Amino acid sequence: MQIHNFRTNCLLISLLLGLTACGGGNSSADDDSSTDSAPTADAGSDQSVASGDTVELTVTVTDDKTTTVSWSQTAGTTVDLSSTTDVTVSFTAPTVDGAQTLEFVVTVSDSVNPEVTDSITVTVNEIAELGSAFEAFGDNVSVVIDGSEVVFEATGRPDHRSCYWNPDNASGLYVDCDPDITQTAQMSPGFIEEYNNLFTLRAPLNPEQATSSSATGLGAVGIATSGVPIFNDQEGPNIDLELRVIQGFDRNGAHTGPQTYHYHLEPKAITNDDIELVGIIADGFLLYGRRCDSTGSYPEDLDASGGHVSFTQHTGSQDGDESYHYHIMNDLYLGAYYLMFPGDYQGTPNSIGG
Numbered sequence: 001m002q003i004h005n006f007r008t009n010c011l012l013i014s015l016l017l018g019l020t021a022c023g024g025g026n027s028s029a030d031d032d033s034s035t036d037s038a039p040t041a042d043a044g045s046d047q048s049v050a051s052g053d054t055v056e057l058t059v060t061v062t063d064d065k066t067t068t069v070s071w072s073q074t075a076g077t078t079v080d081l082s083s084t085t086d087v088t089v090s091f092t093a094p095t096v097d098g099a100q101t102l103e104f105v106v107t108v109s110d111s112v113n114p115e116v117t118d119s120i121t122v123t124v125n126e127i128a129e130l131g132s133a134f135e136a137f138g139d140n141v142s143v144v145i146d147g148s149e150v151v152f153e154a155t156g157r158p159d160h161r162s163c164y165w166n167p168d169n170a171s172g173l174y175v176d177c178d179p180d181i182t183q184t185a186q187m188s189p190g191f192i193e194e195y196n197n198l199f200t201l202r203a204p205l206n207p208e209q210a211t212s213s214s215a216t217g218l219g220a221v222g223i224a225t226s227g228v229p230i231f232n233d234q235e236g237p238n239i240d241l242e243l244r245v246i247q248g249f250d251r252n253g254a255h256t257g258p259q260t261y262h263y264h265l266e267p268k269a270i271t272n273d274d275i276e277l278v279g280i281i282a283d284g285f286l287l288y289g290r291r292c293d294s295t296g297s298y299p300e301d302l303d304a305s306g307g308h309v310s311f312t313q314h315t316g317s318q319d320g321d322e323s324y325h326y327h328i329m330n331d332l333y334l335g336a337y338y339l340m341f342p343g344d345y346q347g348t349p350n351s352i353g354g
């Protein structure tokens, strides 16, 4: 909360004394407390950060005298402030379990008028568990934690082999199609190299399930650890994937499309009937392979989106460490295929900007 009294005092003094100027640098007022303005202090907007972040607190002071500043912490795990008397102070956000609110109060005095104070809260978010999951994303995906959010960026080009790379093999990743999987006559036009995109997803570090689910749309609904966008189970507006389209997919359940190479089915280069982390869905929840690390087998408590709350290889194993995540569902589509993420979102989806 900012205390706005400087202008009011200034106006009042101007009226009483007929002064035409008022404010900093008016040294003639310094010797006369009757014309002295009380300071104002603004500690800035509340902040949301992650454990380990360096957090800066700055108080903005207005006064016509020299002021002193004093910071103190009034709530939360005690942190080590770089100074208690500087205008800008910093500290390292502590390790927390879940999220924790720290509160700081700054007091500003000009030794003449009553002291003024302002407070600021800093919410510290846990990253320890998710941090190890983020490390499972390959070199093709940039993962940056930004306060209480995490930002994923990927070009849509995979870090694995595919018969959708240009056969001149400049990528070094071209491989002939497996005729048991891909019917070349059904392949989509366009090599992977022909698409230049940057897919960006900004999601909360600690996503929460929404009160109601929401449908996925066409285009990217998530980003895989390989750098490739995850698409849902449709190939057009209200057009479910047809066998004819699937027969043109490579062994990763992927093909090229209007925007990018993308997955529709279980991508064998990432996961093949196992517990591997597959990617992140637009609502911030992680997507794993068909098996769950908590049991090593196919989960039997999945919701309609393939989600459940349990331990994973990226969480602790103590009570309370469980987290909500999705799995590729172990249900055959058209008798032979595993859809990657037919949806719906169980959290609040964020846009995946291209």
Ligand SMILES: [Zn+2]
Pocket: 231, 235, 255, 256, 257, 262, 264
């Ligand atoms: Zn497609």
Ligand SMILES: [Zn+2]
Pocket: 288, 291, 292, 293, 294, 299, 308, 310, 311, 312, 325, 327
């Ligand atoms: Zn699971």
